Amino acid sequence: xxxxxxxxxxxxxxxxxxxxxxxxxxxxxxxxxxxxxxxxxxxxxxxxxxxxxxxxxxxxxxxxxxxxxxxxxxxxxxxxxxxxxxxxxxxxxxxxxxxxxxxxxxxxxxxxxxxxxxxxxxxxxxxxxxxxxxxxxxxxxxxxxxxxxxxxxxxxxxxxxxxxxxxxxxxxxxxxxxxxxxxxxxxxxxxxxxxxxxxxxxxxxxxxxxxxxxxxxxxxxxxxxxxxxxxxxxxxxxxxxxxxxxxxxxxxxxxxxxxx
Amino acid sequence: xxxxxxxxxxxxxxxxxxxxxxxxxxxxxxxxxxxxxxxxxxxxxxxxxxxxxxxxxxxxxxxxxxxxxxxxxxxxxxxxxxxxxxxxxxxxxxxxxxxxxxxxxxxxxxxxxxxxxxxxxxxxxxxxxxxxxxxxxxxxxxxxxxxxxxxxxxxxxxxxxxxxxxxxxxxxxxxxxxxxxxxxxxxxxxxxxxxxxxxxxxxxxxxxxxxxxxxxxxxxxxxxxxxxxxxxxxx
Numbered sequence: 001x002x003x004x005x006x007x008x009x010x011x012x013x014x015x016x017x018x019x020x021x022x023x024x025x026x027x028x029x030x031x032x033x034x035x036x037x038x039x040x041x042x043x044x045x046x047x048x049x050x051x052x053x054x055x056x057x058x059x060x061x062x063x064x065x066x067x068x069x070x071x072x073x074x075x076x077x078x079x080x081x082x083x084x085x086x087x088x089x090x091x092x093x094x095x096x097x098x099x100x101x102x103x104x105x106x107x108x109x110x111x112x113x114x115x116x117x118x119x120x121x122x123x124x125x126x127x128x129x130x131x132x133x134x135x136x137x138x139x140x141x142x143x144x145x146x147x148x149x150x151x152x153x154x155x156x157x158x159x160x161x162x163x164x165x166x167x168x169x170x171x172x173x174x175x176x177x178x179x180x181x182x183x184x185x186x187x188x189x190x191x192x193x194x195x196x197x198x199x200x201x202x203x204x205x206x207x208x209x210x211x212x213x214x215x216x217x218x219x220x221x222x223x224x225x226x227x228x229x230x231x232x233x234x235x236x237x238x239x240x241x242x243x244x245x246x247x248x249x250x251x252x253x254x255x256x257x258x259x260x
Numbered sequence: 261x262x263x264x265x266x267x268x269x270x271x272x273x274x275x276x277x278x279x280x281x282x283x284x285x286x287x288x289x290x291x292x293x294x295x296x297x298x299x300x301x302x303x304x305x306x307x308x309x310x311x312x313x314x315x316x317x318x319x320x321x322x323x324x325x326x327x328x329x330x331x332x333x334x335x336x337x338x339x340x341x342x343x344x345x346x347x348x349x350x351x352x353x354x355x356x357x358x359x360x361x362x363x364x365x366x367x368x369x370x371x372x373x374x375x376x377x378x379x380x381x382x383x384x385x386x387x388x389x390x391x392x393x394x395x396x397x398x399x400x401x402x403x404x405x406x407x408x409x410x411x412x413x414x415x416x417x418x419x420x421x422x423x424x425x426x427x428x429x430x431x432x433x434x435x436x437x438x439x440x441x442x443x444x445x446x447x448x449x450x451x452x453x454x455x456x457x458x459x460x461x462x463x464x465x466x467x468x469x470x471x472x473x474x475x476x477x478x479x480x481x482x483x484x485x486x487x488x489x490x491x492x493x494x495x
Contacts, residue, residue: 009449012379
């Protein structure tokens with residue numbers, strides 16, 4: 001307040017009103033952007049679920065489609081930057097967080113399909129404008145959601161008919177016997193999911209501070225996903241040769257992949 | 261291949277953050293304990309006639325000054341971290357403290373800290389100056405008192421005053437309910453200027469009208485029975 005006359009109650013509250021309006025407007029603009037980012041990220045994930053192989057470049061059509069979406073997301077992030085400068089990055093973190101988590105899910109899934117490795121926090125942060133805050137919490141929760149996508153991907157690809165069909169040399173060497181095995185990339189997903197599960201469970205988060213909201217629920221969903229893949233892999237191995245063509249493993253039970 | 265370093269890094273971050281939270285939590289606990297003792301003393305105002313309030317206010321001031329020390333400690337630690345990341349840890353206690361300060365000032369304490377405003381309460385700037393903390397920072401990322409915290413504290417004071425209006429009558433003081441009524445109606449008018457969204461501020465400020473009504477009922481009862489002294493401020 002720069003005016004020299006002493007403020008009155010009304011002038012004091014008018015000032016508060018302007019400040020609060022500014023805050024609410026900014027908050028809503030960020031929420032909108034966050035929702036748009038979420039929607040685009042979901043589309044990217046859907047497209048990626050149509051991919052059938054890991055550890056190699058994505059099919060050009062899907063890669064192209066998704067690049068357009070990633071560019072759109074980037075533009076949205078750029079538009080959020082001026083709203084989130086300095087002190088405001090944490091102030092509106094909660095509003096942007098759902099979008100960021102979904103984006104991390106998309107980016108990490110994309111990364112996993114192409115390289116079969118987990119994207120690191122630094123790599124995720126490098127995918128958004130530098131001023132956008134990517135918290136470790138969002139990163140971790142995004143990875144939890146990634147396990148759900150990996151589960152869907154694994155189950156769908158196990159059922160797509162190439163299980164035990166193509167074998168690379170290394171797999172062929174050790175499986176002299178005629179026992180059916182999983183194709184390496186499929187076996188790898190099972191191994192990776194199991195490793196992620198073990199790592200997630202190994203994290204110790206102190207209860208007393210209420211950090212990482214709904215961590216318990218995320219853990220549960222993740223565990224269910226891993227088990228589903230394990231069972232699907234088992235099913236393919238044991239009954240693989242008997243299944244009719246066109247058969248898909250049952251995905252209907254507790255398909256609790258998305259949490260929001 | 262899952263790189264286990266990713267999870268080691270996450271664990272380190274989690275550990276770092278809980279250390280910060282522990283440190284802040286300990287200070288906030290102390291602030292809360294002192295805050296309860298401030299409020300306990302302040303509540304003696306409900307059973308003390310206005311002309312004997314001085315010693316109560318002196319005691320309250322001592323407690324408030326002790327809390328101010330804790331705020332300084334809190335500020336020193338909190339300033340090392342992003343403000344809004346941890347703000348939730350202390351916001352409640354800071355609100356309680358500001359409410360106590362406002363109430364104490366309204367009752368006649370802390371007068372030297374009231375600014376030149378025509379308002380009969382301490383402005384957010386007055387409170388910031390008294391506590392030696394910045395207020396309403398919009399760019400600089402540092403510890404401060406937010407507008408929301410200040411407004412929530414005012415609401416808490418209004419609730420306390422509406423209780424005081426009733427208890428004043430019990431003490432035989434028929435003037436104070438009028439003063440309280442005028443004051444909280446002034447604040448109520450101020451709050452009505454705000455465009456509130458569906459948040460905590462909205463929920464809490466919805467309660468002001470009940471406080472206003474409570475005090476108006478008291479004033480009505482008094483005036484109906486011609487108990488309001490002549491020369492008292494009219495309601």
